[in-house]
Amino acid sequence: xxxxxxxxxxxxxxxxxxxxxxxxxxxxxxxxxxxxxxxxxxxxxxxxxxxxxxxxxxxxxxxxxxxxxxxxxxxxxxxxxxxxxxxxxxxxxxxxxxxxxxxxxxxxxxxxxxxxxxxxxxxxxxxxxxxxxxxxxxxxxxxxxxxxxxxxxxxxxxxxxxxxxxxxxxxxxxxxxxxxxxxxxxxxxxxxxxxxxxxx
Ligand SMILES: [Zn+2]
Numbered sequence: 001x002x003x004x005x006x007x008x009x010x011x012x013x014x015x016x017x018x019x020x021x022x023x024x025x026x027x028x029x030x031x032x033x034x035x036x037x038x039x040x041x042x043x044x045x046x047x048x049x050x051x052x053x054x055x056x057x058x059x060x061x062x063x064x065x066x067x068x069x070x071x072x073x074x075x076x077x078x079x080x081x082x083x084x085x086x087x088x089x090x091x092x093x094x095x096x097x098x099x100x101x102x103x104x105x106x107x108x109x110x111x112x113x114x115x116x117x118x119x120x121x122x123x124x125x126x127x128x129x130x131x132x133x134x135x136x137x138x139x140x141x142x143x144x145x146x147x148x149x150x151x152x153x154x155x156x157x158x159x160x161x162x163x164x165x166x167x168x169x170x171x172x173x174x175x176x177x178x179x180x181x182x183x184x185x186x187x188x189x190x191x192x193x194x195x196x197x198x199x200x
Contacts, residue, residue, distance in 0.1 A: 044069075047087035048076035049124045049144055064088050075124055075149055082146065082178070086185035099142035099180065100127075103173065105151075106166050107134045110159030119153045126150070142180060147173050 043052050051072040058070040060077040064084045071077040080087050107113075113131045120129045120136075125144025130137040138150060147170065154161065161170070 046070065046072045046076055048080050073124065075145065079145060079149065083181035083185045086143075086181060089185070096143065099184070100139065101142050101147070101177070102137070102139050103147060103150075105136040105138060105154065105170075106162040107136065108160045108162045110157070112158045116154050116157035116159050119157050120150060123150070123153060142177055143184075146177050146181075148177075 043054055046053050047069055053070040053072055055070055060071040060074055062069050062077050062080060117129045117131055120126050123145055125141040128139035
Protein backbone atom coordinates (compact mmCIF):
# COMPACT_ATOMS: atom_id res chain seq x y z
CA UNK A 1 0.00 0.00 0.00
CA UNK A 2 2.83 2.35 0.94
CA UNK A 3 4.59 1.61 -2.36
CA UNK A 4 1.45 2.35 -4.34
CA UNK A 5 1.05 5.62 -2.48
CA UNK A 6 4.68 6.58 -3.30
CA UNK A 7 4.24 5.77 -7.01
CA UNK A 8 1.00 7.78 -7.17
CA UNK A 9 2.70 10.66 -5.35
CA UNK A 10 5.67 10.53 -7.77
CA UNK A 11 3.42 10.52 -10.84
CA UNK A 12 1.40 13.41 -9.40
CA UNK A 13 4.57 15.44 -8.71
CA UNK A 14 5.94 14.83 -12.20
CA UNK A 15 2.69 15.76 -13.92
CA UNK A 16 2.16 18.83 -11.76
CA UNK A 17 5.79 19.88 -12.19
CA UNK A 18 5.63 19.66 -16.01
CA UNK A 19 2.27 21.40 -16.08
CA UNK A 20 3.59 24.19 -13.88
CA UNK A 21 6.67 24.59 -16.11
CA UNK A 22 4.50 24.74 -19.23
CA UNK A 23 2.19 27.33 -17.68
CA UNK A 24 5.16 29.46 -16.56
CA UNK A 25 6.81 29.16 -19.99
CA UNK A 26 3.57 30.17 -21.71
CA UNK A 27 3.14 33.17 -19.41
CA UNK A 28 6.76 34.25 -19.96
CA UNK A 29 6.51 34.01 -23.77
CA UNK A 30 3.19 35.85 -23.72
CA UNK A 31 4.81 38.62 -21.70
CA UNK A 32 7.63 38.94 -24.23
CA UNK A 33 5.21 38.93 -27.16
CA UNK A 34 3.02 41.49 -25.42
CA UNK A 35 6.06 43.72 -24.87
CA UNK A 36 6.97 43.57 -28.60
CA UNK A 37 3.38 44.40 -29.58
CA UNK A 38 3.16 47.31 -27.12
CA UNK A 39 6.67 48.64 -27.79
CA UNK A 40 7.63 47.86 -31.40
CA UNK A 41 11.26 48.75 -32.23
CA UNK A 42 11.51 52.22 -33.73
CA UNK A 43 15.05 51.83 -35.11
CA UNK A 44 16.68 48.97 -36.95
CA UNK A 45 20.09 48.42 -38.49
CA UNK A 46 20.70 48.50 -42.22
CA UNK A 47 22.14 44.98 -42.70
CA UNK A 48 24.40 46.09 -45.58
CA UNK A 49 26.16 49.19 -44.22
CA UNK A 50 25.24 48.97 -40.53
CA UNK A 51 23.60 52.41 -40.31
CA UNK A 52 20.64 52.92 -37.98
CA UNK A 53 17.37 53.44 -39.86
CA UNK A 54 14.24 54.99 -38.29
CA UNK A 55 11.54 52.52 -39.29
CA UNK A 56 8.74 55.12 -39.42
CA UNK A 57 10.78 57.16 -41.94
CA UNK A 58 12.14 54.23 -43.92
CA UNK A 59 11.95 54.81 -47.67
CA UNK A 60 13.79 51.71 -48.80
CA UNK A 61 12.25 48.56 -47.31
CA UNK A 62 12.60 45.02 -48.71
CA UNK A 63 10.88 41.80 -47.72
CA UNK A 64 12.90 38.58 -47.54
CA UNK A 65 11.60 35.32 -46.02
CA UNK A 66 8.54 37.16 -44.71
CA UNK A 67 10.74 39.60 -42.77
CA UNK A 68 10.94 43.31 -43.54
CA UNK A 69 14.40 44.89 -43.74
CA UNK A 70 15.02 48.63 -43.89
CA UNK A 71 17.87 50.36 -45.71
CA UNK A 72 19.50 53.79 -45.70
CA UNK A 73 19.48 54.03 -49.50
CA UNK A 74 18.38 52.38 -52.73
CA UNK A 75 22.01 51.34 -53.20
CA UNK A 76 22.05 49.24 -49.98
CA UNK A 77 18.61 47.77 -50.74
CA UNK A 78 19.58 46.77 -54.30
CA UNK A 79 22.87 45.30 -53.08
CA UNK A 80 21.01 43.32 -50.40
CA UNK A 81 18.64 41.89 -53.02
CA UNK A 82 21.60 40.58 -55.04
CA UNK A 83 22.57 38.14 -52.24
CA UNK A 84 20.04 38.47 -49.38
CA UNK A 85 21.22 35.31 -47.62
CA UNK A 86 24.60 36.98 -47.04
CA UNK A 87 23.02 39.75 -44.96
CA UNK A 88 19.99 38.05 -43.42
CA UNK A 89 21.75 34.91 -42.19
CA UNK A 90 22.92 33.92 -38.72
CA UNK A 91 26.39 35.46 -39.12
CA UNK A 92 26.90 38.36 -36.74
CA UNK A 93 27.75 41.69 -38.31
CA UNK A 94 31.01 42.00 -36.35
CA UNK A 95 32.13 38.65 -37.80
CA UNK A 96 31.58 39.74 -41.38
CA UNK A 97 34.79 40.20 -43.31
CA UNK A 98 35.40 43.14 -45.64
CA UNK A 99 35.67 42.19 -49.32
CA UNK A 100 38.09 44.83 -50.65
CA UNK A 101 38.28 45.53 -54.40
CA UNK A 102 40.39 47.88 -56.49
CA UNK A 103 39.44 48.66 -60.10
CA UNK A 104 40.88 50.94 -62.73
CA UNK A 105 38.11 52.18 -65.02
CA UNK A 106 39.07 53.68 -68.36
CA UNK A 107 37.06 56.60 -69.69
CA UNK A 108 36.07 56.94 -73.37
CA UNK A 109 34.21 60.26 -73.33
CA UNK A 110 32.90 62.75 -70.79
CA UNK A 111 34.44 65.69 -68.99
CA UNK A 112 32.50 65.55 -65.70
CA UNK A 113 35.27 63.77 -63.80
CA UNK A 114 34.80 65.91 -60.68
CA UNK A 115 31.07 65.14 -60.64
CA UNK A 116 31.78 61.42 -61.08
CA UNK A 117 34.29 61.47 -58.20
CA UNK A 118 31.82 63.35 -55.99
CA UNK A 119 29.08 60.82 -56.72
CA UNK A 120 31.34 57.84 -56.12
CA UNK A 121 32.68 59.20 -52.82
CA UNK A 122 29.08 59.60 -51.60
CA UNK A 123 28.39 55.90 -52.18
CA UNK A 124 28.31 53.44 -49.29
CA UNK A 125 31.35 51.18 -49.32
CA UNK A 126 33.52 53.29 -51.67
CA UNK A 127 36.73 53.94 -49.73
CA UNK A 128 38.85 55.81 -52.28
CA UNK A 129 38.43 57.50 -55.67
CA UNK A 130 41.23 59.04 -57.73
CA UNK A 131 40.99 60.55 -61.19
CA UNK A 132 44.03 60.40 -63.45
CA UNK A 133 43.89 61.51 -67.11
CA UNK A 134 41.32 59.17 -68.65
CA UNK A 135 41.19 56.72 -65.74
CA UNK A 136 39.33 56.35 -62.48
CA UNK A 137 40.95 54.39 -59.64
CA UNK A 138 38.24 53.12 -57.31
CA UNK A 139 38.62 51.16 -54.05
CA UNK A 140 35.53 49.67 -52.46
CA UNK A 141 34.10 46.97 -50.22
CA UNK A 142 32.18 44.46 -52.31
CA UNK A 143 30.06 43.64 -49.28
CA UNK A 144 28.51 47.09 -49.54
CA UNK A 145 28.70 48.03 -53.20
CA UNK A 146 29.32 46.27 -56.49
CA UNK A 147 31.03 47.29 -59.71
CA UNK A 148 27.73 47.44 -61.59
CA UNK A 149 26.44 50.05 -59.11
CA UNK A 150 29.67 52.04 -59.46
CA UNK A 151 29.44 51.93 -63.26
CA UNK A 152 25.81 53.13 -63.13
CA UNK A 153 26.85 56.11 -60.98
CA UNK A 154 29.69 57.01 -63.37
CA UNK A 155 27.30 56.86 -66.33
CA UNK A 156 24.80 59.03 -64.42
CA UNK A 157 27.56 61.68 -64.20
CA UNK A 158 27.69 61.74 -68.03
CA UNK A 159 30.82 59.65 -68.46
CA UNK A 160 31.08 56.78 -70.95
CA UNK A 161 33.52 54.02 -70.08
CA UNK A 162 35.69 52.40 -72.75
CA UNK A 163 34.32 49.48 -74.74
CA UNK A 164 36.19 46.65 -76.44
CA UNK A 165 38.52 44.65 -74.24
CA UNK A 166 37.93 46.96 -71.30
CA UNK A 167 34.16 46.31 -71.50
CA UNK A 168 34.86 42.57 -71.60
CA UNK A 169 37.10 42.84 -68.57
CA UNK A 170 34.42 44.77 -66.69
CA UNK A 171 31.78 42.18 -67.50
CA UNK A 172 34.15 39.50 -66.19
CA UNK A 173 34.64 41.52 -62.98
CA UNK A 174 30.86 41.83 -62.59
CA UNK A 175 30.45 38.09 -63.09
CA UNK A 176 33.15 37.17 -60.54
CA UNK A 177 31.76 39.68 -58.02
CA UNK A 178 28.30 38.17 -58.31
CA UNK A 179 29.73 34.67 -57.78
CA UNK A 180 31.81 35.87 -54.83
CA UNK A 181 28.72 37.29 -53.12
CA UNK A 182 26.73 34.11 -53.75
CA UNK A 183 29.56 31.92 -52.43
CA UNK A 184 29.95 34.10 -49.33
CA UNK A 185 26.21 33.77 -48.72
CA UNK A 186 26.49 29.99 -48.89
CA UNK A 187 29.63 29.70 -46.76
CA UNK A 188 27.82 30.25 -43.44
CA UNK A 189 27.51 27.52 -40.81
CA UNK A 190 25.83 24.52 -42.42
CA UNK A 191 24.12 21.62 -40.68
CA UNK A 192 25.48 18.12 -41.21
CA UNK A 193 24.38 14.60 -40.24
CA UNK A 194 26.99 14.45 -37.47
CA UNK A 195 27.98 18.10 -37.06
CA UNK A 196 25.32 20.63 -36.01
CA UNK A 197 25.86 24.29 -36.98
CA UNK A 198 28.11 26.19 -34.60
CA UNK A 199 26.00 28.35 -32.27
CA UNK A 200 26.73 32.08 -32.56
ZN1 LIG B 1 23.02 51.43 -45.99
